[in-house]
Amino acid sequence: MKIVLNGKPREVRAENLSDLLMEVGFSGRVATAVNEDFIPSSLRVSHKLADGDRIEVVAPMQGG
Amino acid sequence: MKPFYGTQLPNPLMLGTAQYPSPAILEQAFRDSGAGVATVSLRRESGAGQTFWQMIRDLDVLVLPNTAGCHTVKEAVTTAHMAREVFDTKWIKLELIGHTDSLQPDVFQLVEAARILTEDGFQVFPYTTDDLIAGERLLSAGCEVLMPWGAPIGSGRGLNNEYALRAMRAEFPDVPLVIDAGIGLPSHAARAMELGYDAVLLNTAVARAGDPAAMARAIMLAIEAGQLAHQADPIEARDMAEPSTPVIGKAFLS
Numbered sequence: 158m159k160i161v162l163n164g165k166p167r168e169v170r171a172e173n174l175s176d177l178l179m180e181v182g183f184s185g186r187v188a189t190a191v192n193e194d195f196i197p198s199s200l201r202v203s204h205k206l207a208d209g210d211r212i213e214v215v216a217p218m219q220g221g
Numbered sequence: 222m223k224p225f226y227g228t229q230l231p232n233p234l235m236l237g238t239a240q241y242p243s244p245a246i247l248e249q250a251f252r253d254s255g256a257g258v259a260t261v262s263l264r265r266e267s268g269a270g271q272t273f274w275q276m277i278r279d280l281d282v283l284v285l286p287n288t289a290g291c292h293t294v295k296e297a298v299t300t301a302h303m304a305r306e307v308f309d310t311k312w313i314k315l316e317l318i319g320h321t322d323s324l325q326p327d328v329f330q331l332v333e334a335a336r337i338l339t340e341d342g343f344q345v346f347p348y349t350t351d352d353l354i355a356g357e358r359l360l361s362a363g364c365e366v367l368m369p370w371g372a373p374i375g376s377g378r379g380l381n382n383e384y385a386l387r388a389m390r391a392e393f394p395d396v397p398l399v400i401d402a403g404i405g406l407p408s409h410a411a412r413a414m415e416l417g418y419d420a421v422l423l424n425t426a427v428a429r430a431g432d433p434a435a436m437a438r439a440i441m442l443a444i445e446a447g448q449l450a451h452q453a454d455p456i457e458a459r460d461m462a463e464p465s466t467p468v469i470g471k472a473f474l475s
Contacts, residue, residue: 219239
């Protein structure tokens with residue numbers, strides 16, 4: 158299906174959020190949001206993806 | 222020092238982690254100053270985040286994630302939830318920007334977001350203006366710390382409105398108050414502490430200095446000096462001279 162991952166359109170095989178992270182190689186400490194809603198890590202497996210979903214994956218970064 | 226949500230800080234310096242010439246220099250700035258709190262952020266995963274996080278963990282400091290760059294309540298609340306999961310802390314430096322040029326906080330949205338996050342169990346450090354009513358509303362919303370700006374972020378102008386900051390200190394004597402943003406020099410940080418503020422949060426003044434580690438150390442020394450001066454109960458300024466050498470007993474020589 159087609160999704161938008163961190164602002165870029167992308168074709169993926171994964172059907173849930175957890176599998177998506179594996180497929181695109183995002184490991185370590187990240188947090189996720191789908192269509193602007195926070196999805197806790199405990200719900201990633203049960204969160205099914207749909208065509209056109211906008212997914213944000215964020216990681217620690219420098220800040221002031 | 223007053224505790225921040227029950228946590229005693231090792232010292233009053235909260236230091237940002239952005240804009241340093243290199244990770245090694247960032248690390249040196251923390252080690253040389255002894256800053257006890259590091260502010261951090263979240264950005265789209267690009268691979269660099271995990272290395273950065275390991276370095277921050279090795280510094281062994283308290284971590285204060287921010288919601289920098291958020292312009293709406295929804296965006297800030299979602300970012301706060303993501304930060305709580307990634308950094309494993311209830312602390313959140315709540316930034317809700319209302320103006321593009323000055324990066325002035327939108328205090329109306331700030332109060333609303335602070336209420337939502339407090340109800341969700343967060344411990345909110347609101348980046349606010351020096352407005353007393355905004356401060357009161359934030360405390361009513363559940364905040365136990367206030368972080369008024371000294372001057373716009375990154376401007377290095379120091380304490381733009383000392384009168385307002387003094388009034389804020391007097392109005393909220395028991396609330397931990399942090400000057401967040403606008404500090405450019407050690408003297409600004411010292412002044413904040415002389416006014417009785419509990420801590421100072423800064424980033425650019427250190428990270429963009431020619432020698433960030435030396436500047437971080439200078440800021441910490443200034444903070445210690447200002448804090449000690451405040452505790453020592455300084456004299457009031459006056460308009461006319463008052464001789465410090467006793468007049469009585471002076472020899473009559475003219």
